[in-house]
Amino acid sequence: MRPGDLFATHFIDHKAPGAPAQIAEQLRQDGLVTLAGLATRNSVRAFASRIMTISAHRDSDSDGLTTIRCIPRHAGRPGFAGLGTGELDPHTERSSLPQPPRLMLLACSQPADRGGECLLTDGRSVHADLRHHKGGEAADAFTLPRTAYFGAGDGHAAQVLSPHSGGRVAIRLRFDALARWSPMVQPHLPDLRAAALRHQQPLRLQPGHGYLLDNERWLHARTAFTGDRVHWRALGDPRFAFAPGFTPSLHAARTEALSWS
Numbered sequence: 001m002r003p004g005d006l007f008a009t010h011f012i013d014h015k016a017p018g019a020p021a022q023i024a025e026q027l028r029q030d031g032l033v034t035l036a037g038l039a040t041r042n043s044v045r046a047f048a049s050r051i052m053t054i055s056a057h058r059d060s061d062s063d064g065l066t067t068i069r070c071i072p073r074h075a076g077r078p079g080f081a082g083l084g085t086g087e088l089d090p091h092t093e094r095s096s097l098p099q100p101p102r103l104m105l106l107a108c109s110q111p112a113d114r115g116g117e118c119l120l121t122d123g124r125s126v127h128a129d130l131r132h133h134k135g136g137e138a139a140d141a142f143t144l145p146r147t148a149y150f151g152a153g154d155g156h157a158a159q160v161l162s163p164h165s166g167g168r169v170a171i172r173l174r175f176d177a178l179a180r181w182s183p184m185v186q187p188h189l190p191d192l193r194a195a196a197l198r199h200q201q202p203l204r205l206q207p208g209h210g211y212l213l214d215n216e217r218w219l220h221a222r223t224a225f226t227g228d229r230v231h232w233r234a235l236g237d238p239r240f241a242f243a244p245g246f247t248p249s250l251h252a253a254r255t256e257a258l259s260w261s
Contacts, residue, residue: 006120006201007209010034014047023051023212024240027103031214031246032120038107039208041065044232051212052103052236057094059083060235068106068231078177079152085226089175090121090196090219093235095158096151100172100215101235102242107210113227118203118211121196121219123171127161128249129195130188138188147182150174160185160192162245170216170245205231217246 011034012023023033038044045063048054054064061067071083081088094100106118130139141147142160149157155178162170175193196219203211213220215235 006032006203007034007205007211010211011036013037020050020240024238024242027212027214027238028242031122031124031217033212034203035107035210035212036208038210038232039109041109041232044105044107044210044234048105048234048236050239051105052101052234052238054234054236055101057233057235064234064236066233066235068233069229081176082222085224085229087224088220088222090119090200090221091174091176092172092219093215095172095174096155096178098156102215102237103212103235104215104220105210105212105234106205106220107232108205108207108230109232110207110228110230111205112225112229114225115223116204116225116227116229117223118205119200119221119223120203120211120213121199121201121221123173123217123219124246124249125199126192126195126219127169127171129198130161130191131248133191133195138191141185141188142192144182144184147185148172149180151178164244166243167248168243168245169248171219172216173219214242214246216244 010030010032012019012026014035015037026033038047045065056064057066059066068082070085092100093104139161143163145159146157147159149155158172160171160173164170181189200221
């Protein structure tokens with residue numbers, strides 16, 4: 001997939017008639033919507049409020065939005081990497097909560113001078129890879145309850161893959177210092193990380209551009225950057241019916257250079 005295709009393929013004009021219903025349906029089917037026309041903080045909050053019930057975050061401001069930019073005093077602190085300039089590994093937002101927010105909206109106010117690309121991974125492709133690799137051993141292991149602990153002392157014991165009714169699956173993941181693993185899944189971590197990185201797709205947002213993702217399906221990451229990169233983020237739960245997780249792929253995703261080395 002060429003850079004830029006991800007934005008074009010998933011774009012919806014959120015100001016068009018019938019857009020809310022179209023956005024809800026695309027989230028149910030694909031788990032991702034890309035957007036434009038989010039050039040101000042007020043426009044981001046107004047759109048987010050129509051789609052979700054915004055939930056507060058440790059770092060959010062009084063309006064519920066979080067300003068994502070480099071804050072030097074947080075440098076090197078576990079759990080604060082998003083407020084630095086370094087790269088971020090693929091992760092689920094707020095994975096340390098018993099029930100992470102279902103939706104995440106990220107909008108660009110000012111891009112970095114260099115770097116700072118968003119990197120998105122469809123968890124459906126990760127699940128398919130693990131299910132079809134080595135007889136599905138890794139997928140089975142990552143479905144075992146309480147085989148991961150995400151967060152600090154107030155974190156949550158869970159598993160990477162959570163089964164739901166109708167065969168649906170949800171993914172929850174982080175790779176940083178606040179992720180701890182049961183010995184039962186540690187042998188499979190290299191395969192999990194390889195799959196999460198292999199299926200990353202770049203998305204460089206321009207001012208006013210953004211994306212809305214299903215936090216139980218898509219993992220997000222970021223490249224390192226220089227300059228004053230500023231984004232706004234909203235987290236919350238949908239104002240529309242949304243079954244837990246995603247429908248698994250029947251076949252492993254095809255990759256040009258598939259390698260588990």
